[in-house]
Amino acid sequence: MKGCRRGWVLALSVSIFSLVTPLTVLAGDGASSSVSRTLYRGIVGIPSPGVDEKLSPVLPLAAIFKRQNEYQIKLAYGRTFGTSTELDYATLEVNRSLVRSLSSFPLGAVATTELQLALLASYVVYYEGVIERVKRLNFQDGYELAWLPKTKISLPVSLLNVIPYMEGGAGMSYVSETYRNSGSRWNWSLLGAMGFEKSLSHGVVSLGFQWRHLSNGNMWGKGDELHNSNSGTDMIQGIATFVQRF
Numbered sequence: 001m002k003g004c005r006r007g008w009v010l011a012l013s014v015s016i017f018s019l020v021t022p023l024t025v026l027a028g029d030g031a032s033s034s035v036s037r038t039l040y041r042g043i044v045g046i047p048s049p050g051v052d053e054k055l056s057p058v059l060p061l062a063a064i065f066k067r068q069n070e071y072q073i074k075l076a077y078g079r080t081f082g083t084s085t086e087l088d089y090a091t092l093e094v095n096r097s098l099v100r101s102l103s104s105f106p107l108g109a110v111a112t113t114e115l116q117l118a119l120l121a122s123y124v125v126y127y128e129g130v131i132e133r134v135k136r137l138n139f140q141d142g143y144e145l146a147w148l149p150k151t152k153i154s155l156p157v158s159l160l161n162v163i164p165y166m167e168g169g170a171g172m173s174y175v176s177e178t179y180r181n182s183g184s185r186w187n188w189s190l191l192g193a194m195g196f197e198k199s200l201s202h203g204v205v206s207l208g209f210q211w212r213h214l215s216n217g218n219m220w221g222k223g224d225e226l227h228n229s230n231s232g233t234d235m236i237q238g239i240a241t242f243v244q245r246f
Helices: 002-020 031-044 132-134
Strands: 065-080 086-104 108-126 142-154 161-177 186-199 203-215 231-245
Touching: 065 203, 086 231, 108 161, 142 186, 161 203, 186 231
Parallel strands: none
Antiparallel strands: 065 086, 065 231, 086 108, 108 142, 142 161, 161 186, 186 203, 203 231
8 A cells, every 4th residue: 555655665765865874973182082982982882993092083984984794683572563463473583784884973972873684584473363263264373584674773872881772674575374464475574673782792782672564565466355455564573682793
């Protein structure tokens, strides 16, 4: 439906815009420069690369735009809402951080933006409803596989080394059962999340929640008695993440 199309187009546009917008670090001399470097180390979780405290008032390009070799393992569980068929989603996500860049805020605070590539595998628990029983729609538990690029922003706020973050992305997914929420196995996959993370010696742990939406946007599929709508599948999931550095 049109709303679904507008949703995934908007999410994809925001992700691309946040990645291609020039990200510069404007760290001046004195106190603001010191604060900027300190927050950089706390947010990124690694030593500030190649910054000469006496000679370089501006962080070098390597600190602004840096390739990453980090993998995240994320566990999520949640339930659908407002959908034709009630489902539970248990999701395992593995993603890799491809690149990280920095942007500056007033008083030298620094936020980080990451581009990630995520693979999601979900086991879908089906709950039979009244309509399914009346129409004898014999659905089964199923699975979903999704691939999507994501943008993650870590905010320049820290309390006891706990940092808030937001992330979002858009991609494609394949489902083994279409239920009554959609008329096709291939769907657009939208994701938005927020939470808090803490840096450890060899990685990062985080807790939060995320919203996910699956829909084909009425772009393909069928609308027969078995799959009579494309309302899409919306869910809220609680998430726990571990980031391993290599």
